[in-house]
Structures are given as C-alpha cells and as structure tokens.
Amino acid sequence: MAAEQLLGAKPLYRQTRDLLVQRIVDGVWAPGEVLPSETQLAAELGVSQGTVRKALDEMTAERLVVRRQGRGTFVASLDDSRILFQFFKLIADDGEPRFPASRVLEVETMRGNPKARRALQLDPAAWVIAITRVRSLAEEPCVFEHITLPAAYFSGIEERPIPNNLYQLYAVDYGVTVGRATERLKAVAAGAPEADALGVAAGTPLLAIDRVATAIDGRICEWRVSLCRTDQVHYLSDLR
Numbered sequence: 001m002a003a004e005q006l007l008g009a010k011p012l013y014r015q016t017r018d019l020l021v022q023r024i025v026d027g028v029w030a031p032g033e034v035l036p037s038e039t040q041l042a043a044e045l046g047v048s049q050g051t052v053r054k055a056l057d058e059m060t061a062e063r064l065v066v067r068r069q070g071r072g073t074f075v076a077s078l079d080d081s082r083i084l085f086q087f088f089k090l091i092a093d094d095g096e097p098r099f100p101a102s103r104v105l106e107v108e109t110m111r112g113n114p115k116a117r118r119a120l121q122l123d124p125a126a127w128v129i130a131i132t133r134v135r136s137l138a139e140e141p142c143v144f145e146h147i148t149l150p151a152a153y154f155s156g157i158e159e160r161p162i163p164n165n166l167y168q169l170y171a172v173d174y175g176v177t178v179g180r181a182t183e184r185l186k187a188v189a190a191g192a193p194e195a196d197a198l199g200v201a202a203g204t205p206l207l208a209i210d211r212v213a214t215a216i217d218g219r220i221c222e223w224r225v226s227l228c229r230t231d232q233v234h235y236l237s238d239l240r
Contacts, residue, residue, distance in 0.1 A: 016047055017055035021064065024075055024177065025217040031077040031171055035065065062179060064216060077168075087167065087181060089209075090228060091236045092137055100135040100143065102164040105197070107131050109151060109158050116148045119212055119223035127151035129158050131166075134197045135226075137233060144194035144206075144227045153221055167213075170221065179216035183209055185235065194227045207235060 010018070020041070023029055035041070038056070042049040056073055059065045063086060066074050091097060112120065112128040120128070128148050135143035147166070149157065154174055163169055170176040190204040198206075206227045213222040228235070 012047060013051045013054040013058070016045060016051055017058050019045065020055060020059065021216050024064065025175065025215075027175060029075045031075050031177075034072045034074050037072065062216075064177075064179060087178070089235050089237060090137070090142065090233045092233050098137050100137050100164070101139070102162075103134045103136070104162045105132045105134060107158045107162060112148070116223060120148065120150055120220050122150060129154055131162060133162070140232065141198050142229045142233055144197045146225045148223045150221065153219070166222075170215075176215045176219070176221050178213045178221065181211050181213040183211045185209055188227065190227070198227075198229055200229060204229075206230070209235070 020035075029035060035056075036044070038049050038052045042052045045052070056065060056067075060067055060073075063076055066076050068074060088100065090100070107129065109127055109129050112122050112126050116122070116128050116130075117124060117126065120126075122128070129151050131145075131147040131149070133145050133147070134141050135145060153176055154170070157169075157174075167178045170178060186208045188206050188208045190198065190200055190202055190206050192202055194206065195202040195204060198204075200206075207230050209224075209226040209228060211222075211224045211226070212220060213224065215221045
C-alpha cells in the first residue's frame with residue numbers, strides 16, 4: 001500500500017486503521033490469523049511504527065484485533081466466549097455468566113416492512129431474511145428473538161442450519177464481521193407469541209432490547225429485537 005494513499009483530512013493513524021480494517025473486510029487476514037509485525041506494516045504503508053501502533057491500539061479497543069504477549073497481534077475471532085462478554089448482556093441473578101442455547105422457530109425470506117427497512121437503511125424493494133428463535137439459560141427459556149438481515153448480504157442463509165453463534169457465521173461464511181451494536185432498551189408487555197414461547201402469561205412485563213449491528217466496514221448488517229424475561233436474569237452493562 002503506497003504511502004501517498006494515506007493522505008487526507010483524517011489523522012494519519014486513523015487512515016492507517018481504516019486501511020488495516022479494510023484488509024480484514026477483504027479477507028486478506030482471516031479471523032484468528034496473525035498480522036505482520038508493526039515494523040513490517042510501517043514499512044509497507046510508509047508510516048512510522050508509532051502510527052501503526054496507535055492504529056492497532058484503536059483496533060484493540062474496538063476488539064477487532066487481539067494482542068498476545070510474545071506472539072503478536074491477531075485478527076479477533078468471534079468465538080463463543082467473546083460474544084458472551086461483548087454482545088450478550090443477560091446474566092443469571094446468581095451472577096454466573098452463561099452462554100445461551102438457541103432454538104430456531106422460523107426462517108423466512110420476505111420484502112422488508114417499513115420498520116425493518118428503516119432500521120437496516122434498505123430500499124423499499126429490498127428483501128430481508130427473518131429469523132425467529134428462543135434462547136434459554138440453564139434450559140429455561142428467557143429470550144424471544146426476532147432477527148432481520150439484508151438478504152443481499154446473506155444469500156442462502158435461510159437454506160442452511162442456523163447456529164447459536166450467528167456472528168461467527170456472518171464473519172466466517174459471509175465476510176461480515178460485526179464491529180459494534182447500538183441498543184435501545186424498553187419495558188413492554190408480552191404478546192401471545194412471546195408469552196407462549198417463554199412460558200409466561202400474556203401481559204407479563206418483558207425487557208425489549210432493540211439492537212442494530214454494524215459491520216466493521218460500516219454496513220448495517222442486522223436488526224434484532226430481543227424480548228427478555230427478567231424474573232431470573234438481569235441486563236448487565238459494564239461502564240468502563
């Protein structure tokens with residue numbers, strides 16, 4: 001990558017970060033793969049080693065890469081343990097972190113409704129893939145979940161088994177790595193479908209988590225609404 005490509009309004013370390021992220025998006029480095037050394041990257045990009053280090057510091061804070069003492073810097077893998085602490089915030093009241101089990105109820109392809117199109121910033125004619133599933137902790141159903149995906153990014157996903165760890169599937173099979181998510185929380189009353197799936201009475205208070213996920217290349221890639229029982233679990237946000 002020529003140094004002259006690193007010219008623009010952004011600070012140099014941010015431009016360097018963007019180029020490194022684009023390489024991950026393009027599959028130059030796969031999840032779990034070690035990156036070239038800071039010295040090698042600096043020479044290739046025509047910037048200082050300090051600039052590369054600052055770019056990697058930012059990528060580490062964003063959990064896009066992982067630094068391992070004495071071994072180097074690796075592209076982050078979306079394994080279950082990382083997803084547990086970064087994206088799944090429901091914790092049993094006993095305080096023990098557990099990754100949920102999932103049971104898929106329905107997968108279908110359809111035209112996006114206005115809410116889905118707005119959340120995913122899609123054209124009116126765009127198709128979406130809708131996944132409905134129930135998630136359980138310690139074999140107790142606690143989340144009724146609607147997931148809506150742009151069909152253009154995930155062609156054929158509706159024809160295959162849907163795993164528990166969707167973000168790993170997105171990254172490994174579709175090259176869509178979730179980098180961040182924005183959530184809105186609200187108390188709602190359980191309707192008939194979610195009440196039946198969660199084993200509660202209609203009208204039971206639930207916590208609605210409305211999440212929009214963005215890939216590291218800036219594409220909005222998922223809209224997820226999770227309706228959660230909170231009689232035995234709570235939502236934990238670690239503000240640091």
